[in-house]
Amino acid sequence: MLGLMGGIIWYASLDNPQLEQAQIELFNVEVFSVNKVENSAKLTVTFLVKNPSEKTFTVPLINYKLFADGKLLGSGQYSTEDVAMPGRALFTSGSEVPLDSIFQLNKSEISSESYQAVIDEKITSFRVEGMMMTESAWSVVEKEFESST
Numbered sequence: 255m256l257g258l259m260g261g262i263i264w265y266a267s268l269d270n271p272q273l274e275q276a277q278i279e280l281f282n283v284e285v286f287s288v289n290k291v292e293n294s295a296k297l298t299v300t301f302l303v304k305n306p307s308e309k310t311f312t313v314p315l316i317n318y319k320l321f322a323d324g325k326l327l328g329s330g331q332y333s334t335e336d337v338a339m340p341g342r343a344l345f346t347s348g349s350e351v352p353l354d355s356i357f358q359l360n361k362s363e364i365s366s367e368s369y370q371a372v373i374d375e376k377i378t379s380f381r382v383e384g385m386m387m388t389e390s391a392w393s394v395v396e397k398e399f400e401s402s403t
């Protein structure tokens with residue numbers, strides 16, 4: 255029985271090198287809505303995920319920190335963990351799929367100048383750093399990334 259379990263684990267790990275080839279880049283950040291009463295804004299953070307490997311996978315989770323002109327705005331997340339694997343976006347060989355995440359920006363958590371620059375769309379560059387999880391039928395790989403616009 256122990257040998258069978260070891261064989262299953264070994265077989266599942268065969269996907270890991272191909273899952274690690276997944277590429278992610280920050281594609282775009284734009285203001286989605288501004289709430290002047292609550293002094294908050296919602297940003298659409300778009301990632302472009304590429305699959306250069308032969309293995310089809312899904313992306314159930316992306317955790318990231320968002321920076322604007324070098325200043326930390328906060329943390330965000332793209333998640334489809336609560337969606338069954340067949341219902342998630344599939345990344346087949348050679349595909350490039352944009353994934354959108356809604357980022358909540360609160361004026362009380364950053365400087366007033368940074369908040370105003372973001373909602374006035376006067377930011378020259380955005381940068382993200384974080385972790386992307388890729389998943390096949392047998393295996394899950396976490397990969398750290400950094401990207402900027």
